[in-house]
Amino acid sequence: MKIKFGVQLIITFIIATGTLFAQSVTTVPPDMANDRFLTE
Structure with a gap:
């Protein structure tokens, strides 16, 4: 039971x-979102 509780x-x-x-x-600022989009 203890292991199951830990997993939960x-x-x-x-x-x-x-x-x-x-x-x-x-909720990130637009410029940060644009940077992430460009790097991907």
Whole structure:
């Protein structure tokens, strides 16, 4: 049970950081977004 709880905690943490990262990406200044688009 302890291992299962740990895995659940890690998955929740990954989802939380993923949503935070997505929010930060959508709220970047336009010039930064353009730089990222050009480098890709």
